[in-house]
Amino acid sequence: xxxxxxxxxxxxxxxxxxxxxxxxxxxxxxxxxxxxxxxxxxxxxxxxxxxxxxxxxxxxxxxxxxxxxxxxxxxxxxxxxxxxxxxxxxxxxxxxxxxxxxxxxxxxxxxxxxxxxxxxxxxxxxxxxxxxxxxxxxxxxxxxxxxxxxxxxxxxxxxxxxxxxxxxxxxxxxxxxxxxxxxxxxxxxxxxxxxxxxxxxxxxxxxxxxxxxxxxxxxxxxxxxxxxxxxxxxxxxxxxxxxxxxxxxxxxxxxxxxxxxxxxxxxxxxxxxxxxxxxxxxxxxxxxxxxxxxxxxxxxxxxxxxxxx
Numbered sequence: 001x002x003x004x005x006x007x008x009x010x011x012x013x014x015x016x017x018x019x020x021x022x023x024x025x026x027x028x029x030x031x032x033x034x035x036x037x038x039x040x041x042x043x044x045x046x047x048x049x050x051x052x053x054x055x056x057x058x059x060x061x062x063x064x065x066x067x068x069x070x071x072x073x074x075x076x077x078x079x080x081x082x083x084x085x086x087x088x089x090x091x092x093x094x095x096x097x098x099x100x101x102x103x104x105x106x107x108x109x110x111x112x113x114x115x116x117x118x119x120x121x122x123x124x125x126x127x128x129x130x131x132x133x134x135x136x137x138x139x140x141x142x143x144x145x146x147x148x149x150x151x152x153x154x155x156x157x158x159x160x161x162x163x164x165x166x167x168x169x170x171x172x173x174x175x176x177x178x179x180x181x182x183x184x185x186x187x188x189x190x191x192x193x194x195x196x197x198x199x200x201x202x203x204x205x206x207x208x209x210x211x212x213x214x215x216x217x218x219x220x221x222x223x224x225x226x227x228x229x230x231x232x233x234x235x236x237x238x239x240x241x242x243x244x245x246x247x248x249x250x251x252x253x254x255x256x257x258x259x260x261x262x263x264x265x266x267x268x269x270x271x272x273x274x275x276x277x278x279x280x281x282x283x284x285x286x287x288x289x290x291x292x293x294x295x296x297x298x299x300x301x302x303x304x305x306x307x308x309x
Contacts, residue, residue, distance in 0.1 A: 066081055080120055108204070114155060127160045155184060175208035176204060262274075
């Protein structure tokens, strides 16, 4: 079983590489230099959501509204500072209604069941000040301001717009963070291994980004793919089960490795099986649900992913 998984995972990586290579017209993704792309959630090195080990240890984020807000489908979006306009809020709400919610429904059969509060920030200063007022550890704030595309606590989401370049990136981040919210709302957010939680959020976020700008998304994925493969070749690859403090300063975006693992499960077992797995995690241990739906232990799968890369 383990050898079969390793081979299948390697074939999936090859398929992804060939697909991106064909689109970019490159002879080999392994030989190609990383692409120069905009700084966004899926971009390498300073990628948003790359700080996998940062946890706020908060149960909720305080209300942080400056003037304008809009509400629809249980979701309220508000301005966290005066630089966020009503037009921006309306655009974000439109993205959620037309992209994020349909993608969540299709991919994981989940959408927000309770109220969600989203606050947008236009500057590093206002974002940092709000994080400090919220009670986030002062030592964590610089990393959150510099490297995080958003913070989700329970059903509260804070997003720094200054870190995003266009609508495609905003679609990615909104969908990514809403994935975390729905996991929290059904009570499995803290139970899922980080690689499943983040990998699924990446799966959904990249799907939203691709809907807005497919060529940008493929460029981002190609560059991230280069990093993961280079880390594997150089012996610097982290296992999916790595401790969070160990991977904060990883030389590549570890969460793309999480995405590859989740993508493998969905590609090989189908969305319906993955959705059933998530549903069963509400009432039984994640390990039992994983074994029952994928026919293997989670540790065996994690090891096979590591070996295949």
